[in-house]
Amino acid sequence: MKKIIFFFLVFSQLGFAQFTDINIVKEIHTKNKGLVVSAHPLASEAGAKILKLGGNAYDAVIATQYALAVVYPQAGNIGGGGFLVGVKNNGEKFTIDFRETAPEKSSRDMYLDKKGNANTDLSQNGRLAVGIPGSVAGFYATLKHAKLPMEKLIQPAIDLAEQGFAITQKEASLLNNQMEFFNQHNKNKTVFQKSTPWKQGDLLIQKKLGETLKLIQKNGAKGFYEGKTAQLIIDEMKRGNGIITLNDLKNYKVVERKPISFDYKGTEIVSMPLPSSGGILLAQMLKMSNFEKLEKYQQNSTPAVQIMVEAERRAFADRAEYMGDPGFIKDKTEMLISEEYLKNRWKSFTMNRATPSSEVGKIIPQPKESTETTHISIIDKDGNAVAVTTTLNGLYGSKVVVSGAGFFLNNEMDDFSVKPGVPNMFGAVGGEANAIQPGKRMLSSMTPTIVMKNSKPYIIVGTPGGTTIPTSVYQSIVNIVDFKLSPNMAVNSPKFHQQWLPESVLVEKNFPESTIADLQKNNYKIERTSQIGRTELIIIDENGNAIAVADGRGDDSVAVE
Ligand code: GLY
Numbered sequence: 001m002k003k004i005i006f007f008f009l010v011f012s013q014l015g016f017a018q019f020t021d022i023n024i025v026k027e028i029h030t031k032n033k034g035l036v037v038s039a040h041p042l043a044s045e046a047g048a049k050i051l052k053l054g055g056n057a058y059d060a061v062i063a064t065q066y067a068l069a070v071v072y073p074q075a076g077n078i079g080g081g082g083f084l085v086g087v088k089n090n091g092e093k094f095t096i097d098f099r100e101t102a103p104e105k106s107s108r109d110m111y112l113d114k115k116g117n118a119n120t121d122l123s124q125n126g127r128l129a130v131g132i133p134g135s136v137a138g139f140y141a142t143l144k145h146a147k148l149p150m151e152k153l154i155q156p157a158i159d160l161a162e163q164g165f166a167i168t169q170k171e172a173s174l175l176n177n178q179m180e181f182f183n184q185h186n187k188n189k190t191v192f193q194k195s196t197p198w199k200q201g202d203l204l205i206q207k208k209l210g211e212t213l214k215l216i217q218k219n220g221a222k223g224f225y226e227g228k229t230a231q232l233i234i235d236e237m238k239r240g241n242g243i244i245t246l247n248d249l250k251n252y253k254v255v256e257r258k259p260i261s262f263d264y265k266g267t268e269i270v271s272m273p274l275p276s277s278g279g280i281l282l283a284q285m286l287k288m289s290n291f292e293k294l295e296k297y298q299q300n301s302t303p304a305v306q307i308m309v310e311a312e313r314r315a316f317a318d319r320a321e322y323m324g325d326p327g328f329i330k331d332k333t334e335m336l337i338s339e340e341y342l343k344n345r346w347k348s349f350t351m352n353r354a355t356p357s358s359e360v361g362k363i364i365p366q367p368k369e370s371t372e373t374t375h376i377s378i379i380d381k382d383g384n385a386v387a388v389t390t391t392l393n394g395l396y397g398s399k400v401v402v403s404g405a406g407f408f409l410n411n412e413m414d415d416f417s418v419k420p421g422v423p424n425m426f427g428a429v430g431g432e433a434n435a436i437q438p439g440k441r442m443l444s445s446m447t448p449t450i451v452m453k454n455s456k457p458y459i460i461v462g463t464p465g466g467t468t469i470p471t472s473v474y475q476s477i478v479n480i481v482d483f484k485l486s487p488n489m490a491v492n493s494p495k496f497h498q499q500w501l502p503e504s505v506l507v508e509k510n511f512p513e514s515t516i517a518d519l520q521k522n523n524y525k526i527e528r529t530s531q532i533g534r535t536e537l538i539i540i541d542e543n544g545n546a547i548a549v550a551d552g553r554g555d556d557s558v559a560v561e
Pocket of ligand 1: 446
């Protein structure tokens with residue numbers, strides 16, 4: 001009997017679900033136990049199962065990511081990339097950058113036609129849109145912080161792929177919506193294509209993906225970057241206009257980077273540095289709104305929103321001008337997050353007046369990324385914390401499934417400035433710092449973040465949402481630190497977003513109407529959207545009491561050790 005059960009669980013421990021029983025758990029309170037929050041209940045449970053087997057947070061995050069690659073094919077992946085931020089109970093703070101890279105045969109103008117016009121269909125769909133995947137290398141780089149062997153951590157994903165699982169209503173409707181693209185971009189039939197519409201409870205079995213995961217289980221990262229899987233990726237490239245080579249795959253490398261860290265009202269914020277813009281934007285926005293003593297106001301009141309919108313506007317203008325892969329550009333992070341620079345940046349702020357975007361930056365709007373990313377937050381019973389955001393970029397990435405290997409490839413190349421100055425699929429344009437170069441990492445917005453208090457993890461947070469990621473993480477943090485909201489309200493109350501250009505402020509559909517009316521009076525242009533982000537948040541107090549909240553906007557779910 002296939003069924004989907006939604007319930008709310010407090011002070012409780014989950015039994016392990018059958019793959020046909022999808023138990024979506026939105027909030028768990030516990031003490032001195034590990035917690036996993038992710039976009040899918042079966043992935044969170046896979047992580048919690050590993051914690052129960054004696055794994056730590058880093059074991060659990062590997063298992064959760066592999067499981068997401070099976071049960072959440074829209075964004076969970078082995079064909080994409082991402083960023084990990086970790087804080088260990090010995091105080092060590094680290095990040096792993098497993099962002100995709102541009103293929104060796106890529107070039108600055110590869111998406112321009114003869115007239116010099118950007119062909120964004122090519123950067124967004126099909127084989128030419130694919131960056132060299134980093135996820136599997138990222139999982140292996142995480143392993144040195146873990147306790148269990150990789151073979152064990154990948155097993156829950158293999159079981160899910162081989163035995164199948166009941167898909168949720170949301171996944172069914174996304175698969176149906178994308179069917180036309182799957183048909184268009186795959187020469188060989190994939191398990192995601194079907195002649196009758198998908199429905200909630202249908203079993204999705206992925207034998208080929210199971211075989212690929214077993215190759216990785218047996219051969220390590222080489223099971224992906226070399227040998228049969230690598231050859232299948234190259235064969236897939238040749239079915240169309242793909243340019244990735246065996247060399248590209250073999251040479252892929254993760255980068256371990258020093259996190260961005262800064263103080264904020266008695267906390268230390270630890271986040272992702274370039275090539276994600278996330279950590280810099282978060283620092284800039286928090287520091288700028290602090291000039292106005294944000295804590296004096298109420299969440300989503302007119303003055304609070306206005307201050308935050310103006311901080312967002314200025315930070316995003318800087319994103320377009322200064323940010324890209326630090327291996328290829330001059331890294332201006334230190335300047336961008338300095339008090340002196342930000343004070344100067346904030347001089348043009350006037351309460352009750354929308355600052356025109358043209359006053360805060362040259363008109364080169366930053367790329368707005370796709371919203372189909374996914375985030376995992378984990379704490380273990382020993383106080384190790386991890387936040388990972390990972391992506392295929394668009395929904396199901398390039399829509400291309402590697403034939404014979406069963407996984408989607410990303411369309412991350414669209415996160416580069418395809419043509420500096422020309423809009424991408426979301427109507428936004430990037431700057432020169434993010435132009436395409438072989439081996440370069442495309443600029444990201446992903447913002448996996450750990451907030452520390454008294455040298456211990458206090459908040460573990462992140463979200464999908466393209467350019468709305470840094471603003472959602474920013475709002476989730478101030479909701480707790482400044483506005484003293486509960487974790488549930490911090491995640492689920494309505495969010496808003498401004499990204500310099502376009503000029504408008506995006507608000508969620510249930511945003512307070514009185515604030516909207518006030519903002520409009522002050523010349524703000526408002527646009528409504530159904531939802532912003534899906535935030536996964538864990539908060540831990542000094543006594544080890546923890547609350548994990550999975551965003552109510554999706555199938556996101558918490559599991560406890
Ligand atoms: N493609 C989403 C991001 O990197 O932010």
